[in-house]
Amino acid sequence: MTTTAEMRGDSLVLNGTKTHISNGSEADVVIVAAKSARGSIGDQPGLSLVLVETERPGVTQAAIEKTGMAALDTGRITFDDCVVPQSNLLGAEGMGFVYLxxxxxxxxxxxxxxxxxxxxxxxxxxxxxxxxxxxxxxxxxxxxxxxxxxxxxxxxxxxxxxxxxxxxxxxxxxxxxxxxxxxxxxxxxxxxxxxxxxxxxxxxxxxxxxxxxxxxxxxxxxxxxxxxxxxxxxxxxxxxxxxxxxxx
Ligand SMILES: Cc1cc2nc3c(=O)[nH]c(=O)nc-3n(C[C@H](O)[C@H](O)[C@H](O)COP(=O)(O)OP(=O)(O)OC[C@H]3O[C@@H](n4cnc5c(N)ncnc54)[C@H](O)[C@@H]3O)c2cc1C
Missing domain, CATH: 1.20.140.10 (Butyryl-CoA Dehydrogenase, subunit A, domain 3)
Structure with a gap:
């Protein structure tokens, strides 16, 4: 997992790419698991779960061509300095791994x-x-x-x-x-x-x-x-x- 969620003031800033996401090219809202500064255990980074509306600036969705499961939309979602309010954080920062x-x-x-x-x-x-x-x-x-x-x-x-x-x-x-x-x-x-x-x-x-x-x-x-x-x-x-x- 490379996507990061950085806390800046009252906002979270997401950067990274998620690949092979079911319904990823069409979803209006996604739950993103991202590395966070808090919640690390040993050398494992903390994870946060963040709700993201895909119409936000900085979100790009693309369909992935595949041979299996043709009827299923599988997509790639890229976050490029995507800013979401802190209220979009699901649960506590850094506790995502436990929730997952x-x-x-x-x-x-x-x-x-x-x-x-x-x-x-x-x-x-x-x-x-x-x-x-x-x-x-x-x-x-x-x-x-x-x-x-x-x-x-x-x-x-x-x-x-x-x-x-x-x-x-x-x-x-x-x-x-x-x-x-x-x-x-x-x-x-x-x-x-x-x-x-x-x-x-x-x-x-x-x-x-x-x-x-x-x-x-x-x-x-x-x-x-x-x-x-x-x-x-x-x-x-x-x-x-x-x-x-x-x-x-
Ligand atoms: C159609 C489709 C829909 C998907 N939908 C979603 C989704 O909605 N959300 C989401 O988060 N993900 C989704 N995925 C991603 C899916 O979870 C990953 O493809 C899967 O976990 C394997 O990861 P990988 O493709 O990176 O393969 P790799 O990790 O590169 O694995 C390649 C091979 O190496 C083996 N391998 C890797 N690491 C180890 C290890 N530590 N020990 C032993 N063997 C290992 C694997 O078992 C595999 O055989 C989807 C994938 C597909 C194909």
Whole structure:
């Protein structure tokens, strides 16, 4: 994070660039996490959360071209001596990291729910198409290799669904462990990517051509995004691993 929020009198002055921000090229109001003079812990700088109306002077928004998630606006926002009143500061100066951590778990769980929903849709369509694809010995499901591959991912999907489902009431009851969200996002996105890849393979040439191919190829690209946003799988593994070591 390079964007800074400097306190000057009754104002905050923002400088820096935020990239790959969902709805970033069109949003009217954004919450900016920026480095601040206060709130540092050890060598980690303090962070402040600042509400910014994007029509303010010094704000530039631009759309980013991308191949995955075509329907989602993803943008870059640049702040060049952008002045906002101090009243736009959310909470206390320098406490942004604490605020971010308090809802990041829920955001990751929401992303896990989305990944799970995508996986279940891809799985249902793939089983339907494999059943419809006839070979001399019967449908594709009559063959052990594709049947086993599907059964593996069907089982993973069922276990993931159960795990995600048991996280939801924990959030509602205010006793959610953020590590559970890391596990949920890690596992659901891994299964989603494996399914999206199998959905191309088991359709043969139809996995990359015609209407079924357009959908399967797009699913594969979109699935790739899901193990990146909201914390990459590598970062999630690191967080889970660290919490194991500290006995949390
Ligand atoms: C479609 C889309 C929408 C997004 N929307 C938002 C948004 O609304 N708001 C927002 O703030 N961000 C958003 N992001 C940004 C997203 O959170 C980042 O892309 C993501 O956190 C990865 O950071 P990076 O792209 O800089 O990759 P990098 O950090 O450059 O990572 C590259 C690779 O290195 C690995 N890596 C990096 N650091 C480590 C480490 N310490 N240990 C081990 N491996 C590591 C990563 O896991 C990854 O595999 C969005 C991204 C996308 C693609």
């Amino acid at each position: 951590m308090s809802f990041l778990g829920v955001e990751r769980l929401v992303l896990a729910i989305y990944a799970q929903a995508c996986a279940e849709r891809i799985l249902a369509e793939l089983i339907r198409d494999c059943d419809a694809r006839q070979t001399p010995e019967g449908s594709l499901l009559a063959h052990q290799s594709p049947r086993f591959s599907l059964a593996e991912l069907y089982s993973e999907c069922a276990v993931n669904r159960s795990f995600v489902d048991q996280c939801i009431p924990q959030v509602q009851e205010g006793r959610f462990d953020p590590k559970q969200a890391c596990i949920a996002k890690l596992r659901t996105t891994a299964t989603l990517k494996a399914l999206a890849s199998l959905a191309v393979q088991l359709r043969g040439a139809g996995g990359i051509s015609g209407d079924s191919g357009a959908r399967a190829s797009q699913d594969l690209l979109d699935a790739s995004v899901q193990s990146i946003w909201g914390g990459t799988s590598e970062i999630l593994l690191d967080l889970i691993g660290r919490s194991m070591a500290s006995g949390l």
